[in-house]
Amino acid sequence: MTSTPLGLTVEEASLAYQGTPLFENLSLTLSPSSWCCLLGRSGCGKSSLLRLIAGLDTSKGAKVRLSDHAGNALPAQAFAWMAQQDALFPWLSVIENLLLGDRLQGQSKSSARRAEAIALLETLNLADKAEARPYVLSGGQRQRVALARTLMRPSPIVLMDEPFSAVDAITRYDLHQLATSLLSDRTVLMVTHDPGEALHLSDRILVLSPSGRLAPFDCGGPPKALSLSQRADAEQELITLLGHQ
Numbered sequence: 227m228t229s230t231p232l233g234l235t236v237e238e239a240s241l242a243y244q245g246t247p248l249f250e251n252l253s254l255t256l257s258p259s260s261w262c263c264l265l266g267r268s269g270c271g272k273s274s275l276l277r278l279i280a281g282l283d284t285s286k287g288a289k290v291r292l293s294d295h296a297g298n299a300l301p302a303q304a305f306a307w308m309a310q311q312d313a314l315f316p317w318l319s320v321i322e323n324l325l326l327g328d329r330l331q332g333q334s335k336s337s338a339r340r341a342e343a344i345a346l347l348e349t350l351n352l353a354d355k356a357e358a359r360p361y362v363l364s365g366g367q368r369q370r371v372a373l374a375r376t377l378m379r380p381s382p383i384v385l386m387d388e389p390f391s392a393v394d395a396i397t398r399y400d401l402h403q404l405a406t407s408l409l410s411d412r413t414v415l416m417v418t419h420d421p422g423e424a425l426h427l428s429d430r431i432l433v434l435s436p437s438g439r440l441a442p443f444d445c446g447g448p449p450k451a452l453s454l455s456q457r458a459d460a461e462q463e464l465i466t467l468l469g470h471q
């Protein structure tokens with residue numbers, strides 16, 4: 227269940243901790259159903275920017291203006307969130323974790339939503355784990371459940387903070403394939419440390435510098451459309467760029 231694709235415009239994003247600015251007046255625009263990765267050196271403020279957009283930072287030094295591609299204000303329900311830690315509730319089964327968002331929003335139990343959750347678990351090869359508690363799952367399986375829970379939200383905009391960094395390389399590759407197909411109608415803004423991952427998944431890459439500047443990384447077209455050799459060159463360029471920041 228998804229709603230109409232929406233773009234995202236972020237304007238005047240500013241954040242200060244204890245009076246010291248982390249970034250000021252940043253802006254970015256994402257077109258509907260596109261995937262943008264945000265890269266930058268450790269500590270430059272990537273997660274903070276994502277949390278600000280998600281409405282998770284309401285501190286005194288936090289300011290941002292958000293709208294969709296048509297200039298309309300975006301309600302909180304427009305955003306879904308997925309992070310590095312799966313944050314599954316250990317006392318709930320997998321399927322209960324998937325349906326928790328409905329319960330928290332006061333929706334009564336629905337067999338249609340349960341069927342939707344089961345179908346999603348089947349797609350993610352987890353149908354036999356529906357009644358299991360998260361602790362019996364592997365890290366990769368838990369991250370797939372976290373992806374399923376994100377997908378259960380009909381939110382058109384998905385904010386992801388290093389969602390695949392805690393799993394091994396093969397599981398990460400599988401998650402990339404699944405996420406690419408299952409999120410194809412969503413607008414995704416994803417923080418990653420991994421230039422290769424960013425080039426593999428993105429329509430666009432943005433780089434946040436330690437001085438708080440946000441700039442597009444230009445590799446001559448959508449990164450995910452590059453050939454393997456072009457991608458290898460672009461990856462080297464990105465690593466060099468990040469290394470000099």
Ligand SMILES: Nc1ncnc2c1ncn2[C@@H]1O[C@H](COP(=O)(O)OP(=O)(O)OP(=O)(O)O)[C@@H](O)[C@H]1O
Nearest residue numbers: 243244248266267268269270271272273274275419
């Ligand atoms: N709630 C907070 N209060 C005070 N300082 C904070 C808070 N959250 C983050 N910071 C500081 O803001 C800076 C940016 O943190 P942030 O987590 O956004 O960086 P990042 O680019 O995502 O880093 P990494 O790549 O290592 O995850 C860091 O110096 C961090 O210590």
